[in-house]
Amino acid sequence: MQNNKPENQVENLSEVLMVRREKLKNLQEMGEDPFKISKYNVTHHSDEIKNNYDKLEGKHVSIAGRIMSKRIMGKASFMHLQDQNGRIQVYVKRDDVGVDDYKKFKTFDMGDIVGVEGFVFKTKTEEVSIHAEKILLMSKSLQVLPEKYHGLKDVDLRYRQRYVDLIVNPEVKEAFLTRTKALKALRNYLDNLGFLEVETPILNTIAGGANARPFITHHNTLDIPMYLRIANELYLKRLIVGGFDKVYEMGRMFRNEGMDMKHNPEYTAIELYQAYADYEDMMEITENVISHMAEVATGSMKINYQGTEIDFTPPWKRMTMEECVKEYSGVDFSVINTDEEALAIAKEKGIEITPGMRRGEVINAFFEEFGEDKLIQPTFITHHPVEVSPLAKRNAEDPRKTDRFEAFANKWELANAFSELNDPIDQKGRFEDQVRKRELGDDEACEMDEDFINALEVGLPPTGGLGIGIDRVIMLLTNSPSIRDVLLFPTMKPLNTQVEGDEETEL
Structure with missing residues (x-):
């Protein structure tokens, strides 16, 4: 040591x-x-x-x-x-x-x-x-x-030398045993619903499936850049095209972004897809499977997180994004119909305006500024604007919105789901919009994926898809204040290594 x-x-x-x-x-x-x-x-x-x-x-x-x-x-x-x-x-x-x-x-x-x-x-x-x-x-x-009565208390050292942490701090081992129980419960629940667990590539030739900055590497034999996956969505939907009706994959995702108490560059997520289902079916699965994980791992659907009781018992509260924005900011976007009106109210309310910003992106910015931190108890936020949902099906009654939801608890996003966009023409247009965002400097925007467009042209049935951030759920179930407490070996800046212009983020 x-x-x-x-x-x-x-x-x-x-x-x-x-x-x-x-x-x-x-x-x-x-x-x-x-x-x-x-x-x-x-x-x-x-x-x-x-x-x-x-x-x-x-x-x-x-x-x-x-x-x-x-x-x-x-x-x-x-x-x-x-x-x-x-x-x-x-x-x-x-x-x-x-x-x-x-x-x-x-x-x-x-x-x-x-x-x-x-x-x-x-x-x-x-x-x-x-x-x-x-x-x-x-x-x-x-x-x-470490000495018996003082133990290993240096937080940084605990993460770096997890093997010692596990020996001298029994509660640490208990947290990881709880994690294992919860993941087994998750798999068992989906298996009993007839889902098939599959494996898809971690090394991708296109960084797609989510808006995030990827890790880039190079394949020497093919002499091409490759990306560690930021999501496994597009491969799993290809399997639905191929005839599997229910699939899921749980594993590591990689995002070359900041580190804080909720974010690690590599983390565990699960994505699942069901043919002939929609976002409401995914909503039912979400509240049922997370409450099941809580009950199996902790003995109750009610947990105490840092002094706050959180009740995962279904059904969870539901609000549209516009309803949430109206409740917590006082701005009613149902009467704001143009980009110009939306940008004007954003400026008035102190919302940061980015190049090319449109009405839907303003609504999302309002939600992140005024709504997210009010969502303590499990809540579904539904009907996100199409501008921030490039892979979701448009809502039949209002095509400016999508049949999508995000699940929140303790102010955190735990899950993201939608009725999958299966119109190849619409999807190509969405990808082209993402490409324009990249050209404007948004390096988290999706790239064009021609093969995925081809798969949609072959035919994707109506499909519901869901992604759950496993580590955040486990943080809640184990009363852990940092994501590093639920990762056996979290990413750490090497000791005695200095990178010019780089400082490790405080957690």
Whole structure:
């Protein structure tokens, strides 16, 4: 582990590290190199033993784990062993393990990985424990774990050295176990609805499917630029064209954008598509699947996030974007029909105006400025302007709007969905509009995808599509203040690396 201690403490720590290496050297010289051990028979884990004491009392067990504490008391000692499921006390008596092995045990350090064979019993204080008969050192820890009562508190160091974080902060491991439960619940829910899980390319020749800045790389053999996917939407819709009626893919997406408590350059998302369905069907799936994830992972559809109760119980509140803007800004866009009128009210209200901005983009800007931060409880915002929805089907009653929704909770966007645009002529026009935006300097606008247009010309049935930001949902379910708390290995700026003009964003 790296450390940020005063110089005199660093010197002392170095002495401790040298002692540990000396212990390893002595073992190796005696022909007892722990690193040569390649296998150990584990019969039980700590939680199994403690939870099933009545059945296991007096029974022989074999466990393995890391020494987290040790108390030497002459001819008998105690230690706490931590495995993947928790901690258990081990009683080590010289007369039972042998004089030589007991002498070696006394030299073991916190962090060493050992195997223990013995029988299950309770101490005088009623603590379920293992009475050791054999102890085997299998890995020598050459570093020093953070002190018991202070733990690993440096947030930056916790993210950089997640392996230590997981060892010394049990609540961190619990958060990731909750994540796994939630993702299993998500997959099971969709599988039971008849969806097929598929895989699509991560390396793309066109950055499409969303408005975002991509990571760009180069394929040497083909001598072409390639992009890490910003979304998997266009490939999944090609599968609907090909005859699959229900598909989904969960995996990493990559966006070369800013970092903050809700954003990491790579993140997990799921997208799903269903033929012969629309955005209202996707709305039903969204509220049902997220509430199901919450119930399975936490035991309730109501969660507490940073002191605020959020209730995912369906049905969720529904508002059109124009209704939301009217409620929270006082501006009624149902009576503002031209780009000029919209730009004038935007200027009056202090909304930033960008080149080529039109009425629909002004409405969206008003929503982001006045509406988003009011959406604490789960809410569907529907009928986005066509100008900000290049892949969504137009609303039949008002073609300026789309049959689209975004799901919000805790002021965050959790999901985005719509009735998919399947008119190839309209879609090509939308792509051309995106190309014009790129020419005006919007490097997040979509590129033209001729093959996708061709797929639509082959024929895409009426289709509903949905994307859910997995990490944000998990943040809520685990009461985690930062996306880095729900990513095992979040993106970090390398230590001792300076990039001209670049500073790591504060989280």
